[in-house]
Amino acid sequence: MELITPDFGLLFWMTLAFGIVFFILAKFALPVINGMLKKREEEITNALELAERTHKEMEQLQVDNEALLHQAREERDKILNEAKLISDRFIEEAKVKANEEKDRIIENAKETIENEKMAAATEIKNQIADISIKVAEKIIGKTLESDKEQMDYINRLLQEIEERTQK
Amino acid sequence: MRNSISFVRKYILNLITCLFVISFTILTPVKVFANDNGHETEEKFDAGELIFDHILDSYDWHICTWKGNHISVYLPIIVYSEGEFYCFSSKNFHHEHQYHAMNKHGDAVVFEIAEDGKYKGKVVRVLEDGTQIRPLDISITKTVCGLFISCTLLVVVFLLVAKGYRERGEKAPKGIQALVEPIILYVRDDIAKPNIGEHYERYFPYLLTVFFFIFFNNLLGLIPFFPFGVNITGNIAVTAVLALFTFVITNFMGSKHYYEDIFNTPGVPWWLKFPLPLMPVIELVGCFIKPFVLAVRLFANITAGHIVVLGFICMIFILGEMSAMAGAGMSVLSVLLAVFADCLEVLVAFIQAYVFTLLSSIYFGMAAKHS
Numbered sequence A: 001m002e003l004i005t006p007d008f009g010l011l012f013w014m015t016l017a018f019g020i021v022f023f024i025l026a027k028f029a030l031p032v033i034n035g036m037l038k039k040r041e042e043e044i045t046n047a048l049e050l051a052e053r054t055h056k057e058m059e060q061l062q063v064d065n066e067a068l069l070h071q072a073r074e075e076r077d078k079i080l081n082e083a084k085l086i087s088d089r090f091i092e093e094a095k096v097k098a099n100e101e102k103d104r105i106i107e108n109a110k111e112t113i114e115n116e117k118m119a120a121a122t123e124i125k126n127q128i129a130d131i132s133i134k135v136a137e138k139i140i141g142k143t144l145e146s147d148k149e150q151m152d153y154i155n156r157l158l159q160e161i162e163e164r165t166q167k
Numbered sequence B: 001m002r003n004s005i006s007f008v009r010k011y012i013l014n015l016i017t018c019l020f021v022i023s024f025t026i027l028t029p030v031k032v033f034a035n036d037n038g039h040e041t042e043e044k045f046d047a048g049e050l051i052f053d054h055i056l057d058s059y060d061w062h063i064c065t066w067k068g069n070h071i072s073v074y075l076p077i078i079v080y081s082e083g084e085f086y087c088f089s090s091k092n093f094h095h096e097h098q099y100h101a102m103n104k105h106g107d108a109v110v111f112e113i114a115e116d117g118k119y120k121g122k123v124v125r126v127l128e129d130g131t132q133i134r135p136l137d138i139s140i141t142k143t144v145c146g147l148f149i150s151c152t153l154l155v156v157v158f159l160l161v162a163k164g165y166r167e168r169g170e171k172a173p174k175g176i177q178a179l180v181e182p183i184i185l186y187v188r189d190d191i192a193k194p195n196i197g198e199h200y201e202r203y204f205p206y207l208l209t210v211f212f213f214i215f216f217n218n219l220l221g222l223i224p225f226f227p228f229g230v231n232i233t234g235n236i237a238v239t240a241v242l243a244l245f246t247f248v249i250t251n252f253m254g255s256k257h258y259y260e261d262i263f264n265t266p267g268v269p270w271w272l273k274f275p276l277p278l279m280p281v282i283e284l285v286g287c288f289i290k291p292f293v294l295a296v297r298l299f300a301n302i303t304a305g306h307i308v309v310l311g312f313i314c315m316i317f318i319l320g321e322m323s324a325m326a327g328a329g330m331s332v333l334s335v336l337l338a339v340f341a342d343c344l345e346v347l348v349a350f351i352q353a354y355v356f357t358l359l360s361s362i363y364f365g366m367a368a369k370h371s
Helices: A008-140 A147-166 B002-025 B027-034 B047-055 B091-095 B142-168 B176-196 B200-222 B236-252 B256-263 B278-322 B324-368
Strands: B060-066 B069-074 B076-081 B084-089 B098-102 B108-113 B123-126
Touching (some): A008 A147, A008 B142, A008 B176, A008 B200, A008 B236, B060 B142, B076 B108, B076 B123, B084 B091, B084 B098, B142 B176, B176 B200, B176 B324, B200 B236, B200 B278, B200 B324, B236 B278, B256 B278, B256 B324, B278 B324
Antiparallel strands (some): B060 B069
16 A cells, blocks of 8 residues: 555655756756757758858859850960961061062162173273273374373274174 | 777677676575574565565665675654654664654654554654554655655766766767767657647756656666665656646646637537536546556556566575575576566666656647647
């Protein structure tokens, strides 16, 4: 019978002890534990969300990068092409210029040569005239009177000779 | 992975060792009993008395008997009679049959432990004409003492756990914190949340306290060494108080809807409510039966477990009285059976804590619902 009869003393102490335990736990231990558990769960949820977001961002970034790379490649090709065109044009121009220069120089040279040739020819003619006069003086034995007259004569002779050679 | 396996293996090994130790030390009080009184008495071995000695409360805490001498912790007796408190050690009853105290008028007041009758085993006051009256008795008995010890342990454990949380913050739990956390989460996510719903947080501290209180006392009751091994949750007074707490919380937090359901139950024919208020009466009685059943279930389960374990051990001595050989042979079987029963009791310790908390939360959930 004692087994199933609650004893008053025990009821009293049990109420007191359990009440105190309940109070201490509910006041000092459980709020800390619950708060931290909740905080940790939030933390984990946040971390997972962040990971998800980062993953998505990474994917987006990768796509962006791909596009950027593509664009850069196109840009590069364009620039290269342009550069090639410009350089080609330059080369072409340079070639043309060089040719012109060359032609001009050659022309100049030809002119100079012609002039030189003419000068030389005149010189030779003069000398020949001189020599001819001297020869003629020697041959004639006397100095011809008028230099001018003589020179004209010789020149005429030379002209004739020239004409003859040219014929 | 390998770590967790080795941890589990270690844990199981420890558990088995503990259980062996438990079942061997359970032998101690039995041996003691065999030559009680310090003489080679021819007293018949009474298994029932031994078992009930363990199950029931007492004023001293018997640890063991060594060479015929009882080694006990004598606990204080506190009684209140005729406007006065009397406080004395139960050691007084060990030496003499009666304890003589003086009240404030200088009259002698005699106390003794009743040997039979209505108050058998309890402290009674003997009046001059020899009649026994029971004073108000709030002695620190064995159960109360065990209760204090387990409560202290519970508080210490939880303060340590809270300290762990405070120190480690949101980092992974460690040590005792890691041991308790899964149970806390289990109580929260599998008991409180699904049965109470969104307002579970109001009841959570109580549910957690009740769960761990029962679980701790169940487990400590299985340890047969001195500061533990008291049949606390197998005492009807203890379980009655727990059930009372649940009852009070249920009805205090009960919504209008809950009381409407009791006194004007919807969905039943009117003639069940009027003129004879059959349904309201049934519902009202149900309110009291629910916590009553909680108390009885826990008490009966734990007491039965203790009786079974002790019963297996007592079989050794019952057979031993017939022949030494039979007792020796039985000891092997008895220890095996006791180990089995202890394993079962560890399981029951958890299950009963779970059931009590689960049912409490179901009652709270029913009382708190609004729609």
